[in-house]
Amino acid sequence: MKVLFIGGSGNISTSSTQLAIEKGIEIYHLNRGNTIRKISGARVLVGDINKINEVTDLKKHNWDTVVNWIAFTPDDIERDIAFFKGKTKQYIFISSASCYQTPLSYPVITESTPLSNNLWDYANNKIKCEERLMKAYQEENFPVTIVRPSLTYDTVIPIAIGGFKEYTTADRILKGKSIIIHGDGTSLWTVTHSDDFAKGLVGLLGLTQAIGHAFHITSDEILSWNMIYKILADSLGCEAKVVHIASDFICKTEPSFTGTLLADKSESVIFDNTKIKTFVPEFKAAISFSNGIKRTLKWLNQNPDMKFINPETNAKIDNILNAYKAL
Template identity: 25%
Template sequence: MKILVLGGTGAMGTHLLNLLGNTDNEIVVTSRIKRQSSKNIKYLVGNAKDDVLLKEILQEHWDVIIDFMLYTTREFTERVKFFLDFASQYIFLSSARVYADSKEPIKETSPRLLDTSMDEEFLSTDEYSLAKARQENILKSTGKRNWTIIRPYITYSSQRLQLGVMEKESWLYRALNHRTIVFSKDINSRLTTMTYGLNVAKGIVSIIGNYDALGEIFHITSDKSLRWSDVLEIYLNGLEEYLGFRPKVMLDNINNLHTSHLAEYQTKYDRLFDRSFDNSKISKYVNIEDFLTAEEGLKKCLEEFLKRPIFKSIDWRAEALRDRKTKDFTNLVEIRGIKQKIKYLLYRLFIK
């Protein structure tokens, strides 16, 4: 098969390409940075949201297009026809964040936020969970069925280790620099589901080219939930083994946390929900009993990251506000650039 992967270099995509690299399929992957092509995988440098590049790629028909790109609803509306016209199967990566709160394990037919929320301010936005749900609706309204919707939920890898709404740059970076981790006591008590990127990739591979999966929706998640306090404990145990001491943690009120980490809707309409999933639908295609548990996977990925820790840019305003709360003070040598040093000092000492 000829398979086109749009933006497949993240927590799920990297594992997916490793799996596809061991097949006889012809794989083409778009990437913003130059990467070495190998075996049956060819990388095309460019932004897959660029119309010129996209039209060039879609001059030929693809057996499967797997789309990891993030679109606004308007952007997706303008492109969806091309995807469906030039692919026998278009696999759209949505998100299990589309689901509303549920007291029962979530199924693919469970209510979505877009359909049930009464929050007019929230509904007036194109926030991630709403955008994904609207884009699902657009696919369904095309009159075609050569699409498959995948809804993963909080996927992790050695390069993506989340704690609540925080990426590793907002909590792990602090721990490795001997500063107190600031987390939400409200989120800490909630149930969540975290899924290893490799497990999601296995689920995607199982439905590639599968006629029965056309016009269907699948969430691919772990079927075991744990509390965020359990996730934090896994991280702390791994860090204690690595550092020789246990990092300090401050559990703060969710409203105070928003001053240093702006993720209001993600918090309110996801992380403060208790999340558990019924995986019976995807289990017809892939053996979910082989999925790595969160306990095993998070420990493994943390250990891999610590062998070669690489962080993206640090938000020094947020770090300053956290330091003010915990009474920590970052050595200015650690902060690159005079403007970032000034920003840190202003928010650490003066601006509330």
């Protein structure tokens, strides 16, 4: 099987690349050649997806599957439909679980849960991408499969404030500074290691039955936010100094957190993974957050230049804490 990953060496996609290669799949990456993580066995086509018609090597190939990890807007999708129609048997769009109805009318999410999130441009644009692709499938037989990751991690810290590509909150924990947990910390969430996500994604590659379908791929482990932060602090060998603050107050004080909180992580969600398990029977998420976050922290310790402590985020956290204390 011959597969193109547009992107392919990021936080989520690296594990999928490695697993696909282990399974004997011929993997090509299209990127600008600036990636830090080189993956043995992946063939690289150097070029800018935004200048796709200038990538001469890409025009020579037809594909069993194309996976776009870095499409975010309807314009990105129009470009891909125009270029890959007739050149691939399957096109997988990496969407987002943040597309699901916000706020939820029912906390258990299946792929039939409505898509509606007007609080976050990122999610709203992903919804528009999905709508355009499904129209192309229905009217032009464009062979789309949609995949919706939730909070998936490998080289990033999956928390709501001061994490992901930042080490800001981890650094605050290590230094004994106060950190913020939104709400009372009892709402439920799921974090998924990219190695587990890869089992589902790679299982969909070349799967004809998956065309025209959408799937989310997450762990079945359900944790409260209090537990997520406690596991992080324990893995750092520290006790976190936690201040619980309502999401509404956080976002009123620092509106830049609205997308990640009010539009995504402020309410409980439970993902029903029946569909991906039905189409990919070998899919099973086996990495607990307690084990997975230790792997992440070990990687960060081995790559200290990736421990980005953002002074702007620190200032925002301190601003929220000060405003809360002043109530």
